[in-house]
Amino acid sequence: MTEEPMESTLPDPALASAVLEVEAHVGREGWDQPARLYALVDTMRFLEAEPRMAAAMGLADTAVPGSLTAIEQEQYSSENPIEQALEAIVWPPAVDGCCVVIERLVLPPEVDPEIPEDAEEAAAFAREHPLRQEVRMVAGATRAGSTYCALRLKAHDNEESVVDGTDLVPGLVELVLATLRDADEVQA
Numbered sequence: 001m002t003e004e005p006m007e008s009t010l011p012d013p014a015l016a017s018a019v020l021e022v023e024a025h026v027g028r029e030g031w032d033q034p035a036r037l038y039a040l041v042d043t044m045r046f047l048e049a050e051p052r053m054a055a056a057m058g059l060a061d062t063a064v065p066g067s068l069t070a071i072e073q074e075q076y077s078s079e080n081p082i083e084q085a086l087e088a089i090v091w092p093p094a095v096d097g098c099c100v101v102i103e104r105l106v107l108p109p110e111v112d113p114e115i116p117e118d119a120e121e122a123a124a125f126a127r128e129h130p131l132r133q134e135v136r137m138v139a140g141a142t143r144a145g146s147t148y149c150a151l152r153l154k155a156h157d158n159e160e161s162v163v164d165g166t167d168l169v170p171g172l173v174e175l176v177l178a179t180l181r182d183a184d185e186v187q188a
Helices: 013-028 043-049 051-056 082-088 109-114 119-128 170-178 183-187
Strands: 036-042 068-072 097-106 133-142 147-153 163-165
Touching: 013 036, 013 068, 013 097, 013 133, 013 147, 013 163, 036 043, 036 082, 036 133, 043 051, 043 068, 082 097, 082 170, 097 119, 097 170, 133 170, 147 170
Parallel strands: none
Antiparallel strands: 036 068, 036 097, 097 133, 133 147, 147 163
16 A cells, blocks of 8 residues: 655754754743744854854854754734734845743643633633643744644643644644735735
């Protein structure tokens, strides 16, 4: 019996590495952080374009061809949720991908019917629910359409417990992918 080839669900190794590095970096800084946004650029191209910054980041001697370097962008306040900010972002052509880090409260699926429809009531419900979990989500994408995610629960706060895969947070992945569209597509 011949197996049909799987659709491209295998992760892009450079993107997976960048997402996991960002998750580990943010994880070392603890919880209750604002959303964070990173541009992902080809490491060798970055080294050529920004040799001083690359040297300050320690990339001069450790750069690996084909890898991506994460460059943190401005932080976003809670008054402007990152999900809304992502809708307005269009990266310049020099950016090969991006990733976003957010923390959220999540509830198990069996609680869904109990969640109030009003956004403020739903947020209060989640904050007070005994089954709530705090989760850090990192979603990344490249212009080529590759995606990768990493999730860490506060209850299991160690790098060995990070769950990762290509599409763990589909809604967030779609927002990240949309930031990589061409400027011409946005104006059309």
